[in-house]
Amino acid sequence: MRFGMLNDVTRCTGCRSCQVACKQWNDRKAEETKNLGSYENPFNLSGNTWKRVKFVEKEEGDYAKWSFFSYQCNHCGDAGCMAVCPANAIKRSRNGAVYIDEKICTGCKYCLQACPFHIPHTDEEKKVSSKCTFCVDRISNGLPPACAKACPTGAIVFGSRDYVLAVARERASILAERGEKKFTMYGENILGGLGVIYLLPDSPEVYGLPEKPKNPPAVNFVNVFSNSFVSLIVALLITIGAYASFKKEDKDAR
Ligand code: SF4
Ligand code: SF4
Ligand code: SF4
Incomplete structure (x- = not known):
């Protein structure tokens, strides 16, 4: 079963x-951060910060309105x-967690370039790529991820991803009934379906999410290449098998 997570910005405090x-x-170690004039802290994910709450400030008439966007890897x-x-070095568990095996990672940083959401960062101490694991150690043993457990x-x-989608749809319909017009349910069908679904009070760009994220062309090339490569090997094996069987039949016939 594929697991999912809903980050509902309309309920985040x-x-x-x-x-x-x-x-x-x-x-993950604590990091020294700077006060840049906002309560938002830290200002980016890092090798030691896999989950972050972004503070989004919007002016509404005479007031500033905050909304809080909790995010991490989208699996x-x-x-x-x-x-x-x-x-x-990057694996997918049976339940949908995409995680980095740091014993295998060489720190080449290709994944940093390939992620459309700029999620992986380098763990500067270990010199490997680092990001949210979906708490694969917890979810594979019947526990919710630590962040989900802690959210009050x-x-x-x-x-299950189906359950999470159903909750998101139900909450979206409540927002619609209340007359909210701008909200967005994000992630259901993009990039093969995200493991993390977002319910946003506004358009995705307001939260720094690309409206239509795409993998860079290199990823498609790798996908095509690896598929072709496998097909080539299979074709080669079939040809060798057919040739061997033909030779045997030929020999038997003589
Ligand atoms: S591409 Fe980015 S968001 Fe998607 S699984 Fe990889 S690190 Fe996570
Ligand atoms: S799923 Fe686990 S690793 Fe990922 S952000 Fe939540 S607590 Fe962190
Ligand atoms: S724990 Fe829940 S309410 Fe608190 S910041 Fe995270 S998502 Fe928002």
């Missing part, structure tokens, strides 16, 4: 329990990071 729980469970169905990794408002929902 910006408490950052998810951010802290992620660090704690995954044993894409068609994961560009995985396709380009020359060391095969129901903004993060975890379960």
